[in-house]
Amino acid sequence: MTVIRKASAFEILNHWVLAVSFLILAISGFGFLFQLEQLNAVFGNFNAMKNIHNYAGIVFTASLILTIFHYLPVSLKFGADDIAWFLNGGGYLSKKSKVPPQDELNAGQKLYYIVILLSGLAIAASGFAIWLRPQVPDIRKLVVLSHLVHNIAFDLMIIAVPLHIYLATLANPGTLRIMITGTVPLEWARKRHAKWVRKMGY
Amino acid sequence: MTNHWVDVKNADVVLVMGANPAENHPIAMKWVMRAREKGAKFIVVDPRFTRTAAKADIYASMRSGTDIAFLGGMIKYILDNNLYFRDYVANYTNATFLINPEFKGPGELDGVFSGYDEKTRKYDKKTWSIQMDDKGIPKKDMTLKDPNCVFQLLRKHYSRYTLEKVSSITGTPKEKLIEVYKTYASTGKPNRVGTELYAMGWTQHTVGTQNIRAMTIIQLLLGNIGLAGGGVNAMRGESNVQGSTDYGILFHILPGYLPVPSASVVDLKTYIEKFTPKTKDPKSVNWWGNRPKYITSYLKAIYGDNATKDNDFGYAWLPKLDEGQNGSWLMLFDQMFNGKFEGFFAWGQNPACSGANAGKVRKALAKLKWMVNVNLFDNETGSFWKGPDMNPKDIKTEVFMLPCASSVEKEGSITNSSRLGQWRYKAVEPIGESKPDSEIMNELYFRVKRLYQKQGGKFPDPIVNLTWNYGEKDASGKIKKVDTHSVAKEINGYYLEDLKVGKKGHLAVNFVSLQADGTTSCGNWLYSGSYTEKDDKVVNMMARRGKKDIGNLGMHPEWAWCWPLNRRIIYNRASVDPQGRPWDPKRAVIKWNPDKLDPKTKKTAPGWDGDVPDGPAPPMADEKAGKYPFIMRADGMGAIFGPGLADGPFPEHYEPLECPVQENPMSKKHRINPTVKLFYGVTGPHDKPVKDGGRPEDIFLTCDIRYPYVATTYRVSEHWQTGLLTRHLPWQLEMQPQQFVEISKELADEKGIKNGSKVTVSSARGKVWAIAVVTDRFKPFKVMDTTIHQVGLPWCFGWQHPEDGSGGDSANLLTPTVGDANTMIPETKAFMVNVEKA
């Protein structure tokens, strides 16, 4: 069986860094949002949780920025096939539906990335504003705004990420291996990223 | 205070002039606010819009030092509009008295009363005398019409104080004057009462005493003395100033306001003759007629068994003043400056900051050989030798610091403005080596005494003969620890022999039982009754905490104890009509009750209900035994005409020593009070400083373009006096960290001074830096058709603390060396300065 490389080791590493930091942030964020004292079993106390949240935020932000090199260029390519992909519900709506050939990332993944990038940047920026309180004329206004942005972004991500996880695991057997070995079977790839496979010269 | 703090709530109109209680007596301000809540009108007259003014119903601004003009206008207003309380004035004041026809006022004599001698700057008061009938009783005109009666003289004197004139002197708009006059004069009715609260804003002027006199006249005209919600009320500047005055802290009085004799008063007999006022009027109580009892009992208290009939009760040991000697603050420091003192006890004070013309004071300290500084903290006084402009190498003064205990570290009484002696307990032990003042004195006393005993000396008797029975003695005879209770008992007085009034060794019941023959002792007759015996049990009356009240007037007769005799409102016999019925039944202080039951015998024994009356005698109208209300005055009458003062029987407006106008608008000739002691020579016609008229330290400049702005000094609620206690409290310093000068926006514009910037304030004598607080709370005055700016600055800062010097220095570096003609209280409330960007 021919396998082709879909993700570099660095990309894999970075993805996991992003994923783990996100999980920490999301869990602690949920903790803050709903004052989940049960989480003290994990983080010790809310002060520690805050520190972890803040520093995880740095990691997340750095990692997110690195993803730009991996995913942004392809995500910005949006053509008729992508639209068709969406019109077909990504092929998820029934066993029979077909989708047009897709790039290295399918249209859904592209959109997902854009959402994650934008909300990620927003949540990072607002998070840093709340944390570092820059010298501005009206810090309270900035904090209130940041609080809003942080929470909108969080809401977006907290909906998007679980879907991403599902689609990348249970819904699509074989996908997860990209983030483990970095390779996929050629056949598997043909069925999902035909354009890319072609481009790669297979 | 004639009345007391709580009583302010009973007033219909409260006038605050010469004071700023919201800032300096905030606790007392409660009663003003209470009155206001009940509908009283609150008037504030002040050069500056103070925190007190912020609460006023009517605020009138007035140039510093023009109170007499302001009040003179009010007197005229009251007389012109017949707003005075006629029955009161005719019956209870000397308005009816006929004065020597030779008497002339400043209206006739260009600024002075008759009898003025320009050379001595003193009055010969011959012409100020009261006409007596052949029985030796003052001649009266009950119709108040005789041109020589006080009432008509008063009218004549103040006829010159027209609204226009007053307004042009004070800078107060005419409408404001009328508003204030009208409102205050509304209390001239029996059922309306007004009170006046004053403090240093009135006393610290060259006409300080007369400021208060002017108000006294108004209060007598309106019938406001003796009544609940009335009176002329001095708010003392410290919690125990009343007490210290009562106990003779001033140079000219012994405890209980007994005069300090001068050298010519050679023996007790002469003393009694000289200082015991007499009256031939059977209706006059003339309480001071009891002087012989008080002075004798006082001598017995301090010299004990050593004081015998044969040695004149030790009268010879009393310190005497030289003839004409004045030992007031200004004089003391002047003498010190002249090198006349070797040593100085700065006890609980900080003259290097609190003294007028503090620069001179600081120089004077350098002339001392030694100084003992008794205080909670070192201060600008104790450390004067390392202060600004001092060269420690040149200063030989040896300074000793004796740390003393604070008020919560010792037990004893304090007397507040209400004349209320309240006992306080020790809360904590004194810190470190600090000791209560009494212990320090005890040490000092026994050491000095021992030196006298060992080495003899010029005049050991006053020291070695003192009783000093204040507790248990050690083997050497020294008191181990001063027991304040035994001091308080000595003050109250004892029966020294078995007497009709009580048994030997017992505490005197009150001053009525004191004797002039040496059979009683009493340290201060006013306080007799404060620590006494009831049913053979010793009671410290000052420690009482009963909350019972009389007539809901807040008199609380069982709360602590006030002098005299626990009388809460003095001259309360004036609160009733001559038949003994309260002028205002709703506010009855006392009331004659013909059906009163004697609680012991259960028989009727007519007497007074309510407050402790000014004597048990029946009301004045009682043919046989009735008495006049003003018992401390020989003639029994409230003094509208006051010939006792140095500067005139009626208050007259004079300008402050330093003022912004060329001449006194009331007199071409006499700009300033003609009887003040001058430390720097003047020349006529407008009392300008003479060239080389004295020492540069005492210089003053008036109407001089170099110092064009009127200035005044004040305190702030955040600091205490010179700030010695509060500048060491970071919390207080946080609120009020730096010397500031308040100036109007108009002046700031003129001078290009920005709010919050540093400026230099200078006078002819010194300068200080200050932060400019540019505010609408000062406004320029229109005085004699010119615009006059006034500024003001607090005197609570000093160079020593905060240690980084960020606080600034005392405003008293600017104030002049000159005092009131009667009291010599320095004139720190009106002087001239310049303000420049620093």
Add this chain to the structure above:
Amino acid sequence: MARKALLISPELCIGCRGCQTACKSWNQLPATKTVNEGSIENPPDLTPNLYNKIRYVEMPSNSNMVRWLFVSQRCMHCDDAGCIKICPAPGALFKTKEGAVGFDKDKCIGCKLCVAGCPFDVPRYDEKDKVSKCHLCSDRIAEGLEPACSKTCPTGAIRYGDRDNIIGKAQKAGYEKLYGQVDLGGLGVLYAFKDSPKIYGMDERPQIPETVVFWHKVLKPLAYWGLGGAAAVSLLHYLVIGPKKDEGGDQL
């Protein structure tokens, strides 16, 4: 327990600042080194060590050269407290049984969100970034004492008592509606204003920032339901449609 409250009457306040010092004394709050910036109002703003401050307002007046108002400025102990609402740390800000809004520095995580949630710009943060503000002397009132400020105030400008009682008394004294009577569910610090609150430096209608309310009402539940929803949709999809099978042909 009856809800307690302070009634502040600027009409009676003489600006003596006894309350400012008493507060510092009871709470043992260190002083700040200040300078005079051209006003006696000092420190110029609330600080972590200044819970209660007198604000001095100079206003134009018809009858005098100026009108000078003194107002105590501090935490209002809101019923609907924006600070508590926005605070992420359990127990850092809390309501006492008397209705005071207390704080616990040990539980505070120093995120400083509460000042943004507060309509009155009250909370301040100490050098360890812990929240600090008036707590209505919760330690004193729990023992049945009154707060240090009202205890000290000589004129009755700050009065403490049962909230209903205080409102009743003020109404009797002619203040029909007190500032804070209904705002934010009713404040625990009521003001007897004679004039528009603006003059005293207060918002006419104090409000928790709208976004904070929006967050509280919408975004917060959305996070909960969003996560649950995403999980539910995934599960449903898995059960109903199932994972992608690689039958069929390539994407061509």
